[in-house]
Amino acid sequence: MPTPTKGPRLGGSPSHERLMLANLATSLFEHGKITTTEAKAKRVRPLAEKLITKAKRGDLHNRREIMRTIRNKDVVHKLMAEIGPFYEDRNGGYVRITKTMPRKGDNAPMAVIELVSEKTATAEAEAARKTKFAKDQPKPAEAEAKAEETAEASDAVETTGETGEAPADQDAEAPVSATDQATAEPAEGGDPEAEAEKPAEDKKDES
Amino acid sequence: MAVPKRKMSRSNTRSRRAQWKARPVQLVPCQNRACKQLKPQHIACPTCGQYGGRQVVEPA
Numbered sequence: 001m002p003t004p005t006k007g008p009r010l011g012g013s014p015s016h017e018r019l020m021l022a023n024l025a026t027s028l029f030e031h032g033k034i035t036t037t038e039a040k041a042k043r044v045r046p047l048a049e050k051l052i053t054k055a056k057r058g059d060l061h062n063r064r065e066i067m068r069t070i071r072n073k074d075v076v077h078k079l080m081a082e083i084g085p086f087y088e089d090r091n092g093g094y095v096r097i098t099k100t101m102p103r104k105g106d107n108a109p110m111a112v113i114e115l116v117s118e119k120t121a122t123a124e125a126e127a128a129r130k131t132k133f134a135k136d137q138p139k140p141a142e143a144e145a146k147a148e149e150t151a152e153a154s155d156a157v158e159t160t161g162e163t164g165e166a167p168a169d170q171d172a173e174a175p176v177s178a179t180d181q182a183t184a185e186p187a188e189g190g191d192p193e194a195e196a197e198k199p200a201e202d203k204k205d206e207s
Numbered sequence: 208m209a210v211p212k213r214k215m216s217r218s219n220t221r222s223r224r225a226q227w228k229a230r231p232v233q234l235v236p237c238q239n240r241a242c243k244q245l246k247p248q249h250i251a252c253p254t255c256g257q258y259g260g261r262q263v264v265e266p267a
Contacts, residue, residue, distance in 0.1 A: 098259075100263065
């Protein structure tokens with residue numbers, strides 16, 4: 001069971017706190033990076049991460065669950081279409097808080113809270129290697145389904161899985177890497193910086 | 208209700224207040240080798256705006 005939040009609610013009442021956190025999360029997903037007080041940043045992080053987890057699942061039920069918190073449909077669409085798929089290979093820790101200098105005026109400790117825009121080191125290594133470790137391979141059923149798509153490469157998948165170094169597999173290596181690349185690239189399509197793949201949707205969001 | 212029996216002397220008051228001292232803020236040089244300005248710990252550098260090798264805020 002999660003520990004209940006200690007101390008008074010932000011803004012005075014539970015409903016006020018819910019609204020403030022929802023607005024902060026909305027701004028965070030809209031802009032990707034917001035500056036706020038440290039206390040608010042610490043409170044909004046669990047909420048934002050739970051919303052991203054829901055967005056990663058990406059079905060209608062989870063979309064409705066997100067709509068309960070985030071009332072802006074444009075932001076919900078961005079969350080489901082871009083932010084969720086981008087974090088496909090990251091298990092939690094989607095949001096980073098960095099402390100900054102205290103605010104002028106009331107000396108409140110401030111922080112910058114942002115969506116992590118980098119891929120994980122393992123994801124980048126896999127993208128560079130264009131293969132996966134055996135333990136990270138998808139379930140055999142999925143692997144076979146992929147293999148059937150590339151009917152010739154089905155044997156090559158198994159052989160490279162067992163003996164990756166064998167020079168005889170050099171020809172067979174190419175189709176494997178091609179399939180892996182095909183699976184890896186849609187995940188990168190969600191990258192906020194590399195949005196070239198779906199400019200039409202982006203324009204819809206901004207308008 | 209318990210109340211003081213005697214007025215506190217000026218000397219005692221001032222001796223107590225003499226212990227109220229401001230401490231210098233602990234500063235460390237910025238990790239960014241191009242910057243190296245002093246800054247509070249665990250805080251994005253206000254001079255170059257970097258923290259942990261990452262640009263966090265716009266430099267002032």
